[in-house]
Amino acid sequence: MNRPIVELVGSGRAVPEKVLTNADLERMVDTSDQWIRDRTGIRERRIASDDETLARMAQCACTQVLEDAQVDVLEIDSIIFGTASPDRLLPSQACDLQAALGADNAAAFDVTAACSGFLYGLAVAEGLVAAGTATNVLVVGGDRLSRITDYTDRATCILFGDGVGATLVRPARNGDRGILSTYIKTDGRLGELLWRPGGGAIHPPSEEMLADHSYFLRMAGREVFKHAVRSMADACDHALIQAGLTTNDVDVLIPHQANLRIIESLTKHAGIPLEKTYINIDRYGNTSAASIPIALDECVREGRIKPGSNILMVAFGGGLTWAATMVRW
Numbered sequence: 391m392n393r394p395i396v397e398l399v400g401s402g403r404a405v406p407e408k409v410l411t412n413a414d415l416e417r418m419v420d421t422s423d424q425w426i427r428d429r430t431g432i433r434e435r436r437i438a439s440d441d442e443t444l445a446r447m448a449q450c451a452c453t454q455v456l457e458d459a460q461v462d463v464l465e466i467d468s469i470i471f472g473t474a475s476p477d478r479l480l481p482s483q484a485c486d487l488q489a490a491l492g493a494d495n496a497a498a499f500d501v502t503a504a505c506s507g508f509l510y511g512l513a514v515a516e517g518l519v520a521a522g523t524a525t526n527v528l529v530v531g532g533d534r535l536s537r538i539t540d541y542t543d544r545a546t547c548i549l550f551g552d553g554v555g556a557t558l559v560r561p562a563r564n565g566d567r568g569i570l571s572t573y574i575k576t577d578g579r580l581g582e583l584l585w586r587p588g589g590g591a592i593h594p595p596s597e598e599m600l601a602d603h604s605y606f607l608r609m610a611g612r613e614v615f616k617h618a619v620r621s622m623a624d625a626c627d628h629a630l631i632q633a634g635l636t637t638n639d640v641d642v643l644i645p646h647q648a649n650l651r652i653i654e655s656l657t658k659h660a661g662i663p664l665e666k667t668y669i670n671i672d673r674y675g676n677t678s679a680a681s682i683p684i685a686l687d688e689c690v691r692e693g694r695i696k697p698g699s700n701i702l703m704v705a706f707g708g709g710l711t712w713a714a715t716m717v718r719w
């Protein structure tokens with residue numbers, strides 16, 4: 391096994407106050423609590439108010455990370471923000487976070503890889519540290535998909551929630567603890583299985599866009615489901631092989647929380663018992679790039695992850711993108 395180049399230190403999360411339950415959704419679209427629970431495992435999700443911007447939620451999550459890591463904000467030299475639903479398109483979400491934190495010595499930029507954004511961010515952070523470009527990198531995954539969700543489309547609006555999670559990446563100091571392997575993949579030919587047709591430079595904002603809802607997320611759910619299971623299982627295999635480990639070595643599997651049935655199929659395909667798998671989709675729905683770092687923070691604070699635990703994190707999202715990262719905490 392290779393010696394890790396970087397380690398993860400500290401964790402943090404922030405979710406909005408407002409809870410949107412399945413019963414609430416029953417009053418908005420033609421659906422039922424039973425259907426949503428049976429088909430997705432979701433009971434409720436959090437929806438950000440106007441004041442709960444991504445920048446504010448991320449500031450809260452990063453403050454917890456800095457406290458955990460005992461790092462001063464001025465020691466942060468890079469901020470990487472994985473998101474597909476930034477507060478504004480320009481400047482980037484990471485720039486707004488840098489200003490909010492007062493991280494005056496940090497370079498800041500976004501990574502757009504939808505639900506895989508956090509693991510892609512970790513991969514970039516590892517590269518920056520390996521190259522000697524950065525020493526203390528805040529990696530954030532956050533989305534406010536409620537702002538780009540069509541609440542007249544029952545096939546998507548039941549799925550998504552808002553939130554942010556974060557960690558710190560720095561040069562490994564603790565022997566064999568840190569990132570043991572990273573695997574990232576993309577298939578851009580399948581981009582239109584999960585996309586936002588309008589709002590970019592090809593179809594800039596227009597009256598027509600408001601009328602046809604092309605500003606919102608669209609998803610071919612059944613197709614995405616199949617790709618998600620296959621790709622995440624494959625990513626787990628690659629990450630384990632690269633780390634020189636087997637499924638028996640995994641203490642905690644943290645999968646992207648898109649659908650409970652996807653998670654159950656993944657554990658079967660990957661050969662990792664469900665008991666080792668962390669699941670919180672019932673409480674938050676799919677929070678996109680935030681789902682893995684929120685789960686990571688909950689595992690750490692609940693004592694499910696301890697120093698030395700082997701954690702396999704695996705993501706899948708629009709792009710299509712997918713990724714797996716093996717970490718010894």
Ligand code: ACO
Nearest residue numbers: 421425504505544545548611612614615618648649707708
């Ligand atoms: N309530 C009741 N019925 C519904 C609802 C609903 N909310 N939504 C769809 N249905 C109906 C459909 O209209 C369809 O009816 P029909 O048979 O009469 O045509 C039926 O239920 C079955 O629809 P499917 O789309 O086949 O349902 P499925 O079991 O596939 O579940 C779901 C849909 C939950 C979207 C699932 O496909 C899924 O989770 N897909 C993957 C999502 C994902 O992984 N996303 C990746 C990341 S997201 C990101 O990157 C931002």
